[in-house]
Amino acid sequence: MMRCLSLASALTLAVTASAGLASPALAADGHGGMASKASDAHAPLFASEMERAREFVDGMMAGGVVVPQPKDPGGGYTHEQHKRNFRAIYQGGQLFEITGDERYRDYVRDVLLEYADLYPTLGEHPAKANQYSGRIFWQVLNDAMWLVHAVQGYGNIRDTLSDAERQKIDDQVFRPAAHFLSVESVETFDRIHNHATWATAGVGMTGYLLGDEDMVERALFGSDKSGEAGFIRQTEQLFSPDGYYTEGPYYQRFALLPFLVFGNAIEKNDPGRAIFEHRDGILLKALRTTIQLSYRGYFFPFNDAIRDKSLRTVELYEGIAIAYAQTRDPALLSVADFQGRTVLTPDGALVARDLAAGKAEPFPFRSLLLTDGPEGDQGAVAVLRQGEANAEGEPATVLIAKNSSQGMGHGHFDKLAWQMYDNGNEIVRDYGAARFLNIEAKRGGRYLPENTSWAKSSVAHNALVVDETSHFDGNGKYADKYWPTQTYFSDAEGLQVSSGMIDSAYPGVSMKRTLVMPSIPGLEEPLVIDLVHASSDASHQYDLPLHYSGHIMEYDFEAERFVEGRPVLGSDNGYQHIWVDAQGALDDGKGALTWILDGQFYTYRFAANGPVTAILGESGANDPEFNLRREPMIILRARRDGEVAFASLVETHGSYDGAAEQTLDSRSLVADLTHKRVGQMDIVQLTLKSGQRYAVAISYNPDPDATHSAQIDGETISWDGYAGVIALATEE
């Protein structure tokens, strides 16, 4: 069974074998075909992946076959052991496939034979939390993940088993597991939800392996095979036409694995279905979109995101390998290079080989608009990038305007919120989830109470808050029915723009936000102009928070400092978690705050349409278990009848170099910011300390050929299209 090849021919074979072996669930009749047993016959990335797998599987083998009676919930012993087992079945099968070493085959077989004894005896899980109990695990989702992995490992050894062994494992593990997911758990199976994607993937791949057409059909088209549910429908409903997954990047990454792995199995077993071309290539588009939703490898953390999730995650190792094999897009190789990981499949071998051959090209990170919703009509996420690209092809600065829909239960109440990254750091922040994943001391690693009381609340975001309540009054079910409208988007160099509006977040209040990244001579990029309007027939209090990262250098307004005892800002809707450091009443509505982060200065400068109270605060009040991070914010508070308007500027300036003891432009280069409305148009005027003056004017008319003009302080300015930057007469 084991073939000894020379190094050169092994590499050749690894590619030649690719077609025959590419569906892990449908093993060809040869094993050990990808290379000789010596891992040095592989490209470095693949070889190190083999080492890692050997270390893990050999360790499992040394511990013997351990298939315990299911007992514990997530994190407990039996839960973790069954997770280890499915990884060992999966990777053991791969190692057998690659090396032909029968020890791996025997181990995978023995584990599965143990499951064959156990599985038929299982009923509801003793630790089930609701009606959706798994068999091996406490919830159906984990059983589906088990099946997706185990069926692939089984596929690698099945044709080498005796008929009796094969029969026993087919009939006592995989058929009943597929039956459990697709028939007994039909409520989960037929949902349009990522849990159902895992289930259909497991069932469908089992169907392909066992040659059970009925199973495959149910996986593809739902339990009644009508196409109203099932995998194909999921590809049509769970992603927007731009490949955006409504829960946001953190969950998009998680959902991606079953989509791509099952997609790959469909492609290999049923190529006529052209699954990777389905819906304009949505599966591969979703993968690229996932990558676009990251900065320096880390996903934008909006909604219930764990902030340390990056492109270095197993879902994307699989995804990149599959997508590269489909497309040979050299940009995907640079993602694999960043990951430093791949998978033990022929696709992974191809990635490793082409990466070693120097074929990688930078990933084309760029500005883009990602519509939300199956039809692309439920709002959008706008991503504006600019600045010099680093070695990975990623520009220094990115601004994200979150004008998307709620995104179900993991959504946050942050309509029209935004974020900004620059110089490798998150400058205008999103808190992400209040959760310490898998850390027992923090409520078993589950979502913390502060996830609801702080992280989801509107005031925890860079979002306009009315009357100290959250959007949609913090009601998720209600929130799922409404979304903002993306009214304009432009990625034009030197004047990128995103506009959004929503009138359903608060009864009787209409809110609009326009974010502009203009190039202004004399000011460094990145520069962001933020225009927020809200109007209502009623009188309201409007709070506009900016959550920033850095240490305060100075602010230019008078404020009372609470140095011996900090009051708490409010009592509910997140306000109970805010300490007040300082508070100042600004009659003219104008002020500026400068902070430093990582050798770079930033100034937030604002001008409101009337008096505001500026509040410097910090998260962390009413946090009995020390669950919250303590992070600074500034809140602009205005009470208005009718309309409120906040114009503001986030200005990047100067630098601090501790090594060279050199500091440049530590103070803002802007002398003044003013904002005027002329009819329905907004005119923001900047006066630089150099005396140069500029207007940034917004017509809100998307017609690029329409010409607009306005009178400000006796000067007439004019521009074409939605927005313009106009140089004004220089001040004396």
Next chain:
Amino acid sequence: MMRCLSLASALTLAVTASAGLASPALAADGHGGMASKASDAHAPLFASEMERAREFVDGMMAGGVVVPQPKDPGGGYTHEQHKRNFRAIYQGGQLFEITGDERYRDYVRDVLLEYADLYPTLGEHPAKANQYSGRIFWQVLNDAMWLVHAVQGYGNIRDTLSDAERQKIDDQVFRPAAHFLSVESVETFDRIHNHATWATAGVGMTGYLLGDEDMVERALFGSDKSGEAGFIRQTEQLFSPDGYYTEGPYYQRFALLPFLVFGNAIEKNDPGRAIFEHRDGILLKALRTTIQLSYRGYFFPFNDAIRDKSLRTVELYEGIAIAYAQTRDPALLSVADFQGRTVLTPDGALVARDLAAGKAEPFPFRSLLLTDGPEGDQGAVAVLRQGEANAEGEPATVLIAKNSSQGMGHGHFDKLAWQMYDNGNEIVRDYGAARFLNIEAKRGGRYLPENTSWAKSSVAHNALVVDETSHFDGNGKYADKYWPTQTYFSDAEGLQVSSGMIDSAYPGVSMKRTLVMPSIPGLEEPLVIDLVHASSDASHQYDLPLHYSGHIMEYDFEAERFVEGRPVLGSDNGYQHIWVDAQGALDDGKGALTWILDGQFYTYRFAANGPVTAILGESGANDPEFNLRREPMIILRARRDGEVAFASLVETHGSYDGAAEQTLDSRSLVADLTHKRVGQMDIVQLTLKSGQRYAVAISYNPDPDATHSAQIDGETISWDGYAGVIALATEE
């Protein structure tokens, strides 16, 4: 004048030329001798340095010769312009030396001719802050720095000038500047202080260049040439025999430049003096010691240190080049590699060439004891390293016991304090200085009021505080007269130990501290045991703070949480800056606190000899200008008549991997910690959750052959020497 060489011969010549050109202040008669004019004839590090210098000097040349009338203090225009000028003279001279391009020569000459017109007209500086006024700058120190740099640039061009030019610059710039420093400013010149080192270096190098033996003698032996002052005396008085500079690593780095640059000039001009062998090679030893006082390139930030100072600093670019040329020690090349910089001297060319030739070897970071004081009898700094070394040869963990003397005006009141780094991070912290260097908004970049009120105070350190006052009552002049005794040090693998004591920090209170890094089977390294004793005839309150970095996971004691308003801990001596988050009275004196930092868990576990109050706090109260960083601490507070004892443990455990969603050992592996005194011996017992039990026993007898034994709970333990780790019977 310009020689065109092939690439190969240029490299050869660069080395050959080294002897003749190595004294920048004594240029040989050839210029452009180091290489062809094409910078690509140089090794990459040197070539990029040339590019950097060209960019700077070309920019200066484009701006013309600008030598303004002195007017401004530090940071102001004339100050910065004269700084730029001395850099341009220095680097312009080097560029002329290397390339032979006469534009550089002409520019340096023209600038110096301008100074020749200006200098004789100068009197006291209009912005002088005290009696030590400079001429070009507001303080003497800056004038000395000007001379050290300018004389080197002048040395590179002097032999190419006309006699008239040379005479004018000699007589109207360098002679009067040397006279100003060594005669008019004799009080500074004759000090034993780093300011005097700059002055003697400038004067001595000027003496060598002008062939003025009298000037050289004064520089070497003081204004009266008695040897009571001057450079030689400074090398004997300012460093300890181990090459430790009493102000600490941050200032050691600063002091190093004139020591090594003038040392190098002495070596070249007066080789018989064997300056680099003087006092057992103290100058090169001081350089190596400076490097040892760093972690991941950053200097240990004790005393008034700016925390972002690293090995990447101009003083050490010069230092490494000079030391490498003297020693050819390949370990210094890896420091240059880390720096990514060198200097435009033959020594720098040699570093760049040997680095490019792959000759670098890891720097031997290790455990070591650095005595303080000219005779090595004023305390010490103990550095304990352990763990796997990274690519640069640096172990993962370092513990620093600061048992050194006060270190003059920049010293902090932190006797017997300690720090720990692990996994790339500072785990047990030192605040460093409260200062934003060169940032105008922060009081012009000067030391902030909080530097005195917080950063220097004892409670801001990991130091024992008696009755809420700082050591030596915060009196620096008084503090300079006393220091701890380093009573023991061992770098034995698996059981490293540092012990220190002091009885002068508080009247009538004797304090001892022993820090141990033992290897305990079943516990991950690094593990630190900290034993603090104090005794007094009077009743006192003892506070033991631990300033840590990370987010609280859990603590195992009852504590009142101040979630709606945090009290301030005290009113003076640093206590006014501490917010209280929680406070608990622990009758048995025992407790544990776990935090996470960067994927690593740490538990601080303590056992005191009686009740303590545990205070969880944070810096940042009473900070009206937002000058302080907000950082967590735990303070153990005990009131005692007679003796107080705190035994504690910092345990590194487990890991959190967000990418793999894998958490290991997030909870402490220790079940219990107890501490007993048996006569004068200390016995710390650890019970692990596995049931294993260990004793760490300290006899305080340095004789390695002495055998000790003690009875604890019916068990007899015995060990040899100062300390031992003893396995006890396993618990059921």
